[in-house]
Amino acid sequence: MSSTPQATSAPSWWSKFLQGRGVRKFKRDKMAIGSLVVILVYLLCALAVGLNVLEKEDAFARVGPGWTPGFGGTQNGEKRLQDAEFRIEQIERAAAATQAEDALKALNFGALVPFSNDPEVVSARVAEAWAIFNATVEYDDLEEDPAAAKLLLDLESKVEELYTQPTGLSSLVHSLRMSLGTDLQGRSIMFRALYSTKVAVQIGIISALFSVLLGTLLGAAAGYFGGWVDHLVIWLYSTFSSIPWIVLLMVLASAFRGGPFDGTLIPVYAAFCMSFWISPCRVIRGEVMKLKELEYVQAASAMGFGKIQILLKHIIPNTAHLMFINFSLLFVGAIKAEVILSFLGLGVKGQPSWGVMISQAKAEVLNGFFWQIGAATFFMVILVLAFNILSDALQDAFDPKHV
């Protein structure tokens, strides 16, 4: 407690922090370390998407027939027939176009491209495929009848011959692309979910960071200066917290709609920051009121430090643990709120997000197609779960008195 101001320079402060009781307690918690690893994996994934390893077009490109199940998913004969028909039709249409060669070159399902760019060669093979297709359609029951099942297999291998299968690295990418199936518009669910990871991490980090910073500044000022500053801040957060958060979010998000920020994530950030700053502000105000009575602060004041300097150097660093805990809680809050806002049509637009995927999936669930909602939920639950465990561990380690 009697440290001189020089001793609080960054490296020694950091090493002191690492040797502190809280950090030691945190390190012993295996679950917490595990959740940190999971969060790191998500961050790396988001970074990779951010560095254009996965481009936005990949999340929107048509890679196959709609509603293909992912690995392990079986389809009934009817659906298999429809998918084969879809693939033949696509290539036939391209071959029949006026600029047939260009159309064939342009046609690709992810990595699958037509086996030849010569329209006549393609048309010949398409006709063969149609012949098998027409024979297959004759059967009513495509699964029980062995003859029909064999025809269906023939048809599928014929359709496969229409497209060049990818090899090497691109075949790995392709199997990753198809691993979770496709949505109604034939877009890769896996790539959409991966792209959404970036969107979620972006929303989580930016909203939580700015809310915590705003809350800390206001809370610390209120707690330290007291008087009219305190009254003003209390008035501000009482006002914001007297409106149900979901209504506040909706009003704020729709306030930013239609302006120059439409189609970006800025309305979402703004709505989250303006409604999430309240809880860090409350907590930090209370902590600062406690801290400012401690001897070391009085000592610093007696040594002639200015108020601002004491606040920035001696008080706010000592609320860092609360800032971390609140950041972790608000990160989860932002990701979950994004899903709700996107469902209500006020959230992410123009790019995939877990919220967009889940709300899109509500029509699919009634048709028994669970791949999209399953993928989005799985990706989200793992991240949110990791953050929940992390917040608990942080709270246990640094703020054990919290209920």
Add this chain to the structure above:
Amino acid sequence: MWSYVARKLLYNIPVYLGIVLLLMVALRVNDPVSSMMGKNKSQEDMLAMKESLGLARPLLEQYFDVLRFDLNVMSWKNQGLTVKQMFMDSIKPSLSITLPALTLTSIISISIALISAFFRGRRIDRILMVLAVIGMSVSFLVYIIFGQYYGAYLLTKETSWDLFAIGGYESGIENWSYYCLLPVLISTLVAVGYDTRFYRAVMVEESGRDYIITAKAKGATKTKVMFVHMLKNAMIPIITRIMTTLPFLIMGSLLLEVYFNIPGMGRVLYKAIQEQDFPVVQSFVTIFAAIFILSNILTDVLYALVDPRVRLS
């Protein structure tokens, strides 16, 4: 006590003024007239429309208008309905979901928390807490989608047992379970995780206090300490939590109402925000804020009445 109430009321006047101001400014960022009139609008028509809606007046004048708390203003979008009528029509569906849901959630989560605190640190406690955290990590929307699919759609389709409606609402007690029970169950499932964790933390905190040690030292059994000594004292934070959620009940569960097409407060408010129906949004939120402020004061007063250690100052 009355002086405390009076002081609190006075203190909350600026808060109320702030809420109305915040709401009005946030609503007016986007001009409702231009989206109402469509593409082929002339400047005169827009001005006339603004005039008739009262939006052409200075903001301060509109502000005092809203502060008058006149519930007989007409809704802009629902022709011929006053805000008061809309409020009266929508409060019942909302409460018929949120009230049973709160009761059920509280009973279930307090029971689980008791079990968990009783077996603290043992396997059953850890399993329950892991389940609670996992339950908290799944989005509300996923619960709703799967709840509707399994509870309403698949159950009816597979067993032809039409237990729950896919959506919609009809008043009357005989229709309650058909339309409202499924939303109530979903809402309970969502909330149980959060509440259980909170109540368990309260009980664990309470079980470390001196009076518990005294009771144990005097030879009281673990069960007796748990249910007689501890639960009684843990009731204060429990009741506080329930009291603070009470005002939110009138808003209903917005997501559930939107998804299940239940014409409650939440859905009316959602539609009003989407359609920029200012009178409805302003009145509903100010009604809520007033109830919220009053119930906060009431909680403090009740606190002081129940617990003699608490002094209202």
